[in-house]
Amino acid sequence: MILYPWLISAYKKLIFQHNNNKLHHTILINTIKGIGIFNLVWKFSTWLLCLNKKKDENCKLCRACNLTKSLNHPDWYFLKPEKEKKIIDVETLRTLNEKIFTSAQQGKIKIICFSNTDFLNEYGINILLKMLEEPPKNTFFLLINFNSFKIPLTLKSRCFLLNIYAPSKKNCLIWFKENNFIIKEKYFLTSLKISENAPLMAIKLIKSKLWIERKNFYEKLIDFIQKKSLILLLPYFIGKNILFKINWICLILLDAIKWKYNITESLSNLDNISTIKTISSKYSYYTLDISLRLWLKCRYYLLNVSNINQELLISKKLLNWEYFLNTNKFK
Missing domain, CATH: 1.20.272.10 (Zinc Finger, Delta Prime; domain 3)
Known part of the structure; x- marks a missing residue:
């Protein structure tokens, strides 16, 4: 999965914290849509779960890497609402709460990723807060948030805040030219403005x-x-x-x-x-x-x-x- 150039520093920061035993058990990623944040979460999760890490890359060969590649890793949980629902239901969270206190099935690490904190209502937030009071050892929570104004202070206080902003216009243009899109530059720059400097959103809009x-x-x-x-x-x-x-x-x-x-x-x-x-x-x-x-x-x-x-x-x-x-x- 591609790690876009504007996300590399955040990725390396997370790896550095882990290697120095400073990685917080709950990371709240404040960002905007359209910059490829799921790619960052996926790549970091794959690296964390890998059984034979190579500096800042996963080995791509071990059992854990093969399981994540096939979206079948038993210790990686990706939470989003079921079809036709707008929130993650309480029962799903309660079941998760039971699972995370069991031992990891592959290696030692478990990862729980919430695809969008907007999918959590008040009850969901409360269940999550209880999980975070005394999280199991070697269990990491990755929370993606696209609206920092809606996050309760009680949740923020239990997280390491990772703010990832849209790349600069200059960096967006460099990426655009390097990828040789068959799109006029003025169209890309216009779409970039409309899309709040989110380059992936800009390309998607034009198409x-x-x-x-x-x-x-x-x-x-x-x-x-x-x-x-x-x-x-x-x-x-x-x-x-x-x-x-x-x-x-x-x-x-x-x-x-x-x-x-x-x-x-x-x-x-x-x-x-x-x-x-x-x-x-x-x-x-x-x-x-x-x-x-x-x-x-x-x-x-x-x-x-x-x-x-x-x-x-x-x-x-x-x-x-x-x-x-x-x-x-x-x-």
Whole structure:
């Protein structure tokens, strides 16, 4: 399994801690999606379980390595919800609690990996906390967390925190060029911005239907702006990906504001420079700013108000936006 260059230092740090008897029994990995964190967890787990380790690599030949390769190692537990469920059920955790206090079947080490701490509800957290009070010897817990704001302090206090951030734009670009992707660089950089500098997520986005949908959405947007009738955009909003489309509007408005002040080095939509120029030249800073605030507020309502009528909300915002653009104060 590939260990991406931006994860190598974290991998070596974990190995160093283990070799110096400083590896904590519970490691909470705070990170973002789309940088290959599961590859890191898998490679480190494989190394830990290996019976004939070679510095920072597993031997790939021993019984433990063959078992992990076939996803059959009896001392490696990977926890995620069952199909059609959003959380790891309590019964699964109770069964796990019984298993981890038995002896390891291969070697001496047992590893329990939680694929996403969001899959644990309050009851699940409490069961996990009891496991961590007096964990069995040579048992390691690897917790992957994509939302540090939701982790209870009681759990954090029992863990070694490993913060792994998105790689820099420079390192992402080096990786992109070394892998010879058949993708234009400006598309990758644009997708990288949209994906919060998560390179794997950026590549996945470009190859998805969502990328085509984004292109079509921007084409319709500029068309309806020219026609001075933003309400025509409503059919292209309703359905899936509403939040994505609001984000696209916010990003293009923010780019238009940046363009107005010649802040071109931090533009997000590098593949839509003509659209940015058109919107920036056509509207005042006040109009762009109030438009951006309108859509940010709309996004907030969608995320925080339950059972909201999405079509009614979007219709209202489009009509408001149409009024702001057509009035265009302080031009």
